[in-house]
Structures are given as structure tokens and as C-alpha cells.
Amino acid sequence: MTDHSALISQATAADGVAPFSEAFEQALVDATLHHTHLTTENPDAPGEVVGLAGIAPDGSAELVIHPDFRRRGLGTELARRVLDERPDAGLWAHGNLPAAQALAASLGLESTRELLVMSLSGELLSGTELELPEGMRELTLEQASDEFGREAVERDWLRVNNEAFSWHPEQGGWDTARLHRAMDTEWFDPAGVLFLYGGEKAEELAGFMWTKVHPSGEGEIYVVGLASAFRGKGLGGALVQMGLVHLRRVGVPKVILYVEADNAPAVRRYEQLGFEVAERHVVYAARVKRQ
Template sequence: MTVARVGRDDRLDGAGIDDVLALARVAGDADGAEPLDEAVLLRLRDPQAAAVHLSARTPEGRLVGYAHLDVTAPAGGTGLDLVVHPTYRRRGLGRALATAALADVDGRVPVGTVRAWAHGDHPAAAALAVDLGLVRARVLWQMRRSLTGPLTAPDLPAGVTLRAFQPGRDDDAWLALNARAFADHPEQGRWTAADLRLRLAEPWFDPDGFLLAVEESTGRLLGFHWTKVHQRAGSTPIGEVYVLGVDPTAHRGGLGRVLTAAGLAYLRERRGLNRVMLYVDESNTAAVALYLRLGFAHWCAHVNYHRG
């Protein structure tokens, strides 16, 4: 083993953050799935975010392993994301990081649930989870489709119009709608004003690609399709159905299908993209069925493991 012991930090400086992002890029290119989710990346860049950072470096100081503990909501459990450099795998480094992370969690009072993501459902991650007593609890599918073929025309219901999100004006109304639309979702429905502001400040944010369905007679928000574009040097950009939601009172009117079609058209016609992806819970059979009808296909899976 050429790797030094695992180090622990409550904050990372700019160089430390750059090292983590570089490690994540290398691992993502090798695995075909990004090892750290968006929430982790946002916390890395937020100096106020509470987190524990576990790092493994070679004697020369090269970062080859990293684990991130999200300690922002202990009542809901501690989130764990972990990445190991492809060249340094099969040396026990992932196990060492995971063991250190679980020991850190167990040192807290009270001990809470651990929620660990295995992005890409890698067999090695599944084996490690079993060894550490983590149980497979949730599966998130990534689905993709081409934008070069025919798209369904967005045919809005009578009395409904589409417009772009206006930061500052629509924040509160959108947060309320998001909470209603995702009342049973373990993460999305709990977004706060701070969560929204972080994303509105991201370089990728495009208000024109944040589409709102509005009831013309009242101005009430009925649904939304927030699109996103992933751009990375050396890679072809890809669009994302970032968040799609409909007010429960507006269900069964086809608005979800219309909003999906409108967002796909925006990504192709306005952003010039030829492919798009989305994430959906495997258990959400109605949404999976909708996306299959709209031409999406299963691409890969991300698995959430629980302990506690």
C-alpha cells in the first residue's frame, strides 16, 4: 500500500476542493457515472455548509481517495459519498475510507442513519456495502434519449400558458409548489430558500430554461420543468430534465407530458443539444412509464444504501 492514512477535515481550502473535483472527474470518466452528486458539489463550494471531509493521499501528497459526510440534517441521517482513483482501487482504500466514515458517524450522539450512494451501481460498491452492514434501500435510474428524432409538440391545456422563471419574483411561489409536488420525496420536497439560491447562483443556471406553467386567470403556478445543461471540457454537452413537477390539483390533465415536451424542445431548439438525460426513482412507476413513452431508455442506476 502506497497510500498514507486517512485524514479528516471539517473544511477544505481552495486547493483541497480543486483536488476533490479533479479526482471526481478522473473517476467519472473511468466509470461512466459521476461519483459525487450535485448536493455534495454544492456543499463543497459553500463555505457555510457543514460537512466532514475524509481524504487519502499518497506520500507525495496526491489525493487518491475521498469521502464526504453530509452532517447538515442529523435527524434525517448522515449522507456518505465516496470516490477512489481508478489506479488505486483493489487496495483496500475504499474500505478504509468507508470504515473511517462510519466510525465518525458512530462517534456522534445520537447515532443516526447512514445513507450512502453508489453511483453507477458498481459491483465493488455493492460488495463493500454488504460487508459493512449497509442495506440496499433505493434505486435511482438515469434515463436518456436522443433529441435528433421527432419530439412531441407541447399542446398546452386551455387556460394555461408557459413562461420563464423570474428569480426574486417566483422564488416563494415555486418553493411552495415544489413542496406540494414532491411532498413524499426524501430530498426534493424539502428544498429551502437557501437550497434554491445556491442553484440560482450556479454558472449553469438559465432562467429561460426554467419553464413555468401558469393558470392565466389567476397567475397560479401549476407546474414546472427546470432544465439544465452539463458542459465539461472535452465532452459533448448533454441536457437534463433537472426537476419536473406538477401541482397535485393539476394531475391527470396531461400537464407533466406537455411540460416534458416543452423542455425537450427548448434544449434542442434553443440550446442546440442532441441528447438529454434525467433521473427518476425506480419505484416511481408512473413517471418511468411516462418517460418510456416519451422515448427515454434506461442508461444506468444509482443505489442508495442505508444503515441504522
Template sequence: MLTSRWSSTPTPQEADRVRALVSAVAAADGVDAFAEPARRDIAALGGAGGRPRSRHLLVHDGTDLVGYALLDAEDLDDPVAELAVLPERRRRGVGAAVVDAVLQESPGARFWAHGDHPGAARLAERVGRRRVRELWRMRRPAPGHEAPPLPELVVPEGVTIDPLRVGRDEDAVVAVNNRAFSWHPEQSGWTRADVAEIEAESWFDAAGVLLAWDTATGDLLGFHFTKVHEVSATVPEPLGEVYVVGVDPAAQGRGLGRALTLAGLHHLAGRGLRTTLLYVEGDNAPAIATYRRLGFERDAVDVSYQR
């Protein structure tokens, strides 16, 4: 018999079981069932840390944890749920029980399905959620191909590109990010604390955060955070990532997006990384065209379902 319980503070034992379930799902599917902010919350379970408005649904069959959902209510007007079902218990009603419990708790919740799993599409249809947003993961080189040579980095006139100076440049980065991504549901609204959280990550490397400055005014025009993924259940070899590229809207048209992207790609190549990935909105045709010219092609899709 399935039972479910919501918790803001799972016990250390429950936290270990959640992490074991999440790892089993990643190993079975070859893709993480949770986005990076949720993975940070899961890593912090059973101790201090995590976002204060995150809630955790634990679904048991007897004493076995068979389903889990994380409900992110940081934005009270846009609660977001991500979920996982123990692989050997799929197609036995566990996913439906998880989704129903989430909607009972938060009727307006939207759901992310990472990897566009067909089971997620069936669950979404069952509860009247429709596919409203796609987030593409693009990869260089494209699967089954050799990476083309990187174009030469040409920095626009009047611009310098330098690494982040920790403790000095964060406020400028926050300001540019929030102007560049004012429209974006996840990337907008950065604070100094958000940057500090990134700087505390094990993968953070200030040398891989590249900032474009106007040499005449000293203003920050844009930035590129790169990231390196270590080997894990879903990462068979170290991977580079174009983590986020932001350009101040007032500086658009100067070729900064391409220059910053290339600067980051050259940095990652210099670290010996053979494969680089990035995430881009599926309806952002200009960005997708730019990335394809640099040798990226789509190899996975995350889908947001909402009513």
C-alpha cells in the same frame, strides 16, 4: 500505511488534491462519483461556500491522497456519504478504510453509489448495507438509436406556460415544489435560498425554466427547470437535462406533467441539443412509462445503500 483525517475546512492544497482525485475517478469510470450538491461543495473547498454541515474525509498513503469521502449531515436524522478511491489504488483496502472511517464517524450513514459500480456493492455488503433505493438515469435517444420526433406541445385549456421571471416567481416555485415533493428525501424542503443557489449556477438560464400558470386564478400550477451540461470528463457532448418537473398535487389530472416536460424538451431541442437525460426514482412506474413514451430509456443507475 493508510492514514485518515476528517476536516470541515480542508486547506487550499488539500482541496486541489481532492478535486484532482475526483476528476481522475470520473475520467476512469465515465460517471461522477458525487451528486450535484456534493460537487458544489467540492468546488467550494479551500474557500468560502459549501454547506456548513458537510465534512470531508481525507485518506492518505504517505503523502498521496488515495481516498476521499464527503459526509452530508444537513439532515441530522439522515446523514449521507459519497466516496471515491483513486483508480490505481482500488482493490487494495482503500475503499474499506474509507467506509470504516465514515461509519465510525456516523454509524447511521447511508451511501450513494453513482453508476452502480460492482465494487460499491461489495463494500456495502461487507458493512451490512442493503440496496434500498435506485435512481435511474434515462436518456433520449436511447443508446444506439435515433431520437423519435417530439410530440407536438399541447398546453391544457386554462393554462399558460411562460419562462421564469427572476426576482418575481421564486416564492411561488418554492411553494409548489414543497407541496409536490413533500415525500422526497432530497427535493423536499426548498427555500428561496435554494432557488437562488440554482440561479447562481453557470448553467442557469431563466428562459429554460418554464412555469405553468392558471389563467383564471393566476396560481402557479407547476414548473420545469431544464439544464444544459457542458462538455467534461463525463460529458462528451453538450447534454440537455429535464432537471426537475414539479406539479402541485391540487393540479394533478390536468395533463400538466406531460405538457411541462414537452415544453422543456422543445426548448432544449431548439438549442440544438441532440441528447437529453433525466433522473427518476426506479420504483416510479407511472413516470417511467411516461418518459418511455417520449423516447427515453434507462442507461445508468445510482444506488442508495443503508442498513
């Protein structure tokens, strides 16, 4: 796939939010993710790409039009092509900007999913303290690998991940190859992958916390996973605290996380920790299948 980083960067600068998620950007250069890509060219300069759409195998889709070529119907045309390709497509509107809402309405699409970006900074971040329940201990990826072996750690990590995200279209159903692809990024830091062990057996994995530091210096609670056997014991908060303490130690000024808007218990838990909603990302899909 041609390098479209300039198009994505220019749209991000204009909108204040990136049009493509990390997974969709990765799919532009990783054919093993099996995304379908559509492009829109400048009507006055054939060959110059001014619009781009990506469609994942599960039907989720993202698209972008260069800021200088908007309000010409190119976005509507590109969205229609996506829906022609995948009538069941769910179009992500990152930031849920007014233009995206208007486009969705014009195509008869409705909101089917909302993802919140919540943020924490200042004194609320600096005051975070870690209190692990009795019998539980925290290990980094490297520490756990030294103690239990890397293969065993990754096996348990995947098991807990797939238990926690059995319902999730992007995070669930992972295998070893998918995990390794996720770790094969410039920002990956094994010190930022934290595991919570304990229970009846010292080697039993209760949950994991995966953190990320963005190039901007912003920290992220990237993935939080809790094993089925340990749910309902208040360990989710401990996992988040593990991540916050780690990110504070590496000096980030702000921490963000993503959470489904309809996951009311999780949203409340994050609000209790001081997180506030910073962005909203919405999926729009057809009310009925197109003929």
C-alpha cells in the same frame, strides 16, 4: 476544502460515471451546506489525498478512491470511517458498479434506494411537439417575473417545489436562500426555467420545468414540479414536453432525467415518451444500526 477536482475527474474517466453528484461537489466549496468531509492519504506519500468522502447533514454520503489506489482496502477503510461518523449513513453507488456492490456486501449493507437515469435522443427527441391543455400557458422565468414580479414568482415557485417534493431528501424543504444557491451556478440559464400557468386564475402556478445544459452539450430535465391542486390532470407530461421542446431548440443531441426507480407511474410515462434507462444509482445502508 482543498480542490479535489482532479481526483473526481480521474475517477469519472476510469468508471464512466461521476463518483460525486452536483450537490456533493458544490459542498466541497460551499460551507453553508454543512457537509462533513473525510480524506484518505497515499500510504507511501503522506499528504497526497487519494480518497475522499462527503457526508450530508441528512446522512447521505458519497466517496471515491483514486483509480490507481484501488483494491488495497482503502475504499473499505474509508466507508467504515463514514459509518463510524454516521451509523445511519446511506452510501451512494453512482452507476452501481460491481466494485461498489462488492464493497456494500462486505460491509453488510443493503440497497435502500435506486435512482434511474433515463435518456432520449435521435428522432424521438427531434419529433417532440408541445400541446398545452386549454387555458394553460407557458412563461419563462423572465417573462413571469416581468408579469407578476420576481418576488411573487419565486414565492410560488418555492411553494410548488415544496409541495411536489415534500418527501424528497435533497429537493424538498427549500427556502429562498436554497433556491438562490441552486441558481448560482455556471450553467444556470433563466431561459431554461419554464412555468405553466392557468386554472381558475391566470396567475396561478400549476407547475414548473427546470432544464439544464451540461458542459458536454447534453441536456437534462433537471426538476419537474407540479402543484398539489393540479395533480391527476395529465399536466406532468405537458411539463416534460415543455422542457424537451426548449432543449431541442437550443440544439442538444440528447436529454437525460433522473427518476426514482420505485415511482412506477413516472417511469412508465417517460418510457412512453421514448426514454430508456441509461444508468442506475443506488443507496446502500446498514440493515441494522451499528453499535
